[in-house]
């Protein structure tokens with residue numbers, strides 16, 4: 001270990017983390033002419049690529065990164081990943097009921113359920129399932145109300161969607177928009193391209209097409225509200241980001257827009273590389289740099305960051321390393337933390353910003369007593385209903401081995417088509433459960449041509465090996481649970497924090513309405529599958545399985561199997577006196593020159609898929625920071 005002399009490395013803005021939050025804000029600040037240093041703990045997925053690469057997982061790159069259909073492999077690729085193991089419940093006995101629970105993994109004690117995170121240039125935009133669905137207007141209006149800051153209202157946030165997005169899945173409307181006829185709310189000239197994948201091969205698969213058509217009819221033809229749903233479908237053409245859908249938070253049938261550019265993944269990695277090419281003197285991206293502490297002066301003004309330069313420094317990495325150099329970089333203007341929902345609160349606490357009493361116990365000198373840091377951890381609840389067909393594989397997946405060079409890979413490579421141009425999602429239905437509390441649809445049911453029952457080590461292999469399954473993935477949005485928490489285990493910056501979601505905590509949801517809503521989701525998924533059983537396409541339900549029928553049985557099943565992957569809220573915006581961490585302009589209470597811009601900022605979990613909300617909030621953050629700099 002060596003150290004650089006402090007104080008000789010200075011920039012205007014220092015950003016920690018290159019995901020949808022940090023990548024977006026760093027790019028904007030550099031474009032505005034400021035000198036930005038971006039510290040990212042991981043490497044560049046493309047530089048890690050190579051069949052003979054010594055990096056474990058490198059032999060599957062860049063395909064795991066590029067190919068939409070390979071996203072499960074990206075999320076388990078050791079070259080890109082931080083493998084967190086989290087608690088869904090405080091009680092060990094309940095934790096152990098989950099088949100995804102592991103006491104040990106890879107020779108180490110982990111005591112939890114795998115929660116994949118990407119640590120590389122692009123953050124989780126490098127491995128996520130690419131779904132880009134913006135939150136309904138009501139979520140932004142709610143944030144504006146709760147913070148008393150009107151700049152968060154939907155009418156003001158809509159422009160950030162347009163600023164981010166380069167929509168390429170509604171061509172005709174793009175033309176009509178140019179001559180001022182159509183108003184879809186889409187952005188046509190942003191930096192994140194969105195597309196629709198409709199692999200032609202799936203249309204040749206008669207069984208699959210009729211399966212989806214039957215389910216679509218089942219979804220539309222439910223007794224109540226079928227006309228309303230049909231109207232939404234006709235008006236929006238199945239586009240969940242259409243202005244009319246976001247404004248009315250409509251129920252209905254939708255396709256899933258993906259963040260791809262000519263059917264290759266794009267995210268903040270591409271954004272940052274483009275800006276660094278255009279403004280090499282303004283954007284300095286430093287890879288393999290793990291920030292370990294925010295440097296604060298005597299007035300609690302952030303003046304810089306201390307970091308460890310070296311590969312795989314964090315122990316959530318499968319192959320952690322210890323060789324590193326300790327360095328410091330100073331920020332003339334501000335430090336912006338964007339390490340994500342688990343790491344930003346960790347970094348704040350390591351810097352003495354958090355619950356003072358707990359920090360003292362860990363021998364960390366408290367600088368700002370902010371008990372809300374790490375609290376308010378939220379996620380969605382998800383569950384899978386898995387069906388099997390009576391054949392070894394869906395015809396459209398016959399040639400799929402999920403390896404470079406197989407037939408679908410060649411189709412994707414040649415013209416961006418084939419089954420791998422899709423992330424696997426076929427039909428999507430947004431619906432209101434009987435438990436809905438704010439009038440917004442709270443169930444999102446997606447059919448996937450794969451077995452998917454959540455995250456556990458090796459889950460991506462199971463997807464490749466079982467090509468005759470259909471999963472209805474049920475996602476419960478607008479969950480009530482705020483009881484989750486991220487806390488430090490020690491003052492060692494390389495040790496992952498304790499992540500305790502406290503699912504279905506009775507304090508937040510005494511009537512168990514979230515649990516009941518997920519059970520309703522299972523009933524709905526079973527109804528969607530019924531016509532497919534009737535016409536003999538589906539052979540059997542494997543999960544939860546025929547033995548699980550009563551509501552009580554299903555509730556226990558949900559408790560034992562639910563998972564989530566949109567964690568947020570651990571440095572939420574709100575009043576300091578109410579236990580929140582950030583002012584509505586992203587500043588950390590009790591400090592100066594320090595902001596947070598990532599998924600941790602949301603007091604309530606927004607929309608169905610969170611990445612779009614993070615991109616939009618980060619664009620807003622850039623506007624706020626640039627405006628403040630002009631004052």
Ligand SMILES: Cc1cc2nc3c(=O)[nH]c(=O)nc-3n(C[C@H](O)[C@H](O)[C@H](O)COP(=O)(O)OP(=O)(O)OC[C@H]3O[C@@H](n4cnc5c(N)ncnc54)[C@H](O)[C@@H]3O)c2cc1C
Pocket residue numbers: 016017018019020021022039040041042075115116117118119120121122123124125127128129130131132133289290291292338339340341343344347565566567597598599600609610611612614
């Ligand atoms: C498997 C999976 C699939 C998903 N699919 C979707 C989807 O289809 N659609 C959707 O909307 N959302 C999806 N999500 C969620 C979404 O991708 C994330 O919520 C989003 O990326 C969060 O953005 P962020 O900026 O908060 O942080 P992140 O994306 O987590 O990025 C944080 C970055 O900061 C770096 N970092 C952390 N700590 C430090 C430090 N101390 N020093 C330096 N660098 C640091 C990390 O290495 C990482 O690169 C998915 C998530 C998972 C896990």
